[in-house]
Amino acid sequence: MVLDTLTLRVAFGAVALTLFLLFYFDTYRRTRSAYSFWWSAAIALFLAGSSAYLLNGTIHQIWANPLGNVLAVLGAGSVWAGARSLRTVASGATTAGTWHLTAGAAGVVTVASALDTPATNNWAGGAWFLATMALMIGLSSLELWRLPSGYTRIQRPMALAAGAVAVYYLGRCVAFIIDGPRGQVFLTVFGSAQTTLLTMMLLVVVSFSMAALSNEQVTRELRTRAIRDGLTGLLNRSGFMDLAAEEMRRLDGTGTPGALVLADLDHFKAVNDRYGHAAGDQSLRTFAAACAATIRSTDLVGRYGGEEFVLLLPGAGTVQAEVVARQISRNLEDLQASADFPLPTVSYGIAPLDGGDLNAVIAAADVALYRAKAQGRNRAVLADQPLAG
Incomplete structure (x- = not known):
């Protein structure tokens, strides 16, 4: 044919x-x-x-x-x-x-x-x-x-x-x-x-x-x-909590250690009051960029609320998590040149996972973060131990 x-x-x-x-x-x-x-x-x-x-x-x-x-x-x-x-x-x-x-x-x-x-x-x-x-x-x-x-x-x-x-x-x-x-x-x-x-x-x-x-x-x-925060592009709170709970179950099943870090931008309200909310938004985005430049592909990072962020670091101990926090702050300082105003410093609270409940680990990191604020800010403080659920 x-x-x-x-x-x-x-x-x-x-x-x-x-x-x-x-x-x-x-x-x-x-x-x-x-x-x-x-x-x-x-x-x-x-x-x-x-x-x-x-x-x-x-x-x-x-x-x-x-x-x-x-x-x-x-x-x-x-x-x-x-x-x-x-x-x-x-x-x-x-x-x-x-x-x-x-x-x-x-x-x-x-x-x-x-x-x-x-x-x-x-x-x-x-x-x-x-x-x-x-x-x-x-x-x-x-x-x-x-x-x-x-x-x-x-x-x-x-x-x-x-x-x-x-x-x-x-x-x-x-x-x-x-x-x-x-x-x-x-x-x-x-x-x-x-x-x-x-x-x-x-x-x-x-x-x-x-x-x-x-x-x-x-x-x-x-x-x-x-599951993404519209301003920073990081996980939002609910997205982080879901993924972190799943990751903690996996780590607990394999006996792998891990650490959780709560980060809070120091005097963030003063940045908004003095330089405007656009500057506050830029501070949040810049800190998110500093986190993204530091963490591994296996880590989780999210915006926990307002100027507070949370990181889950599988396989890391609290000392390693402290090193990560310091590196994030150094990266934030390197990004200062891109801002038209002084970027805020950051305080960190760090807690080990130790097989605990996610909310309990966050509570322990929150206590450590409060101590970091009380000790003068711009530092990382380790939790003594996770609080009971």
């Missing part, structure tokens, strides 16, 4: 338009997730690129063919940006670098297509176009594979599917260079008709997975916001 490329492209356009409308209005408008936005953009760009190819063989081919290449590359870049957006919350990944590379690649494809007689050559800039598509989709596969284990049950199948498409485009590129666009191998295995049919099938299947993934992303982001 001979596949008619023109008919398949028209069918692809109809399918892509239907999927775009369904996905945009049913998923993106409802979830507003970053991933659903990028997938909607990808479908729209693939649709526009395929539509531009329909002008091949007309007087408009001279501009429509290069435009189709560029739109397809931007669509693949959108897929990569969407995959990268899934890691934003967990690792701070952004799409800025993604689009710098995508824009550069699109520029190269534009120049290569324009210089390759696009008025008569349906495959103007073909080698550059196919190589770029393989790169963009391959990077999308890598981003999906790098998601934390268990992020979603469909991450591995999606990564493998994207990887297979990237390999296919790489095969097209190699066959195009070696065999040429009219070669038997290229036409039989990697021709435009076969690729259009494959892309249309994947677009339908993947779009349903995208809807589920977008919902998961929204749920994950909402869950993260629910």
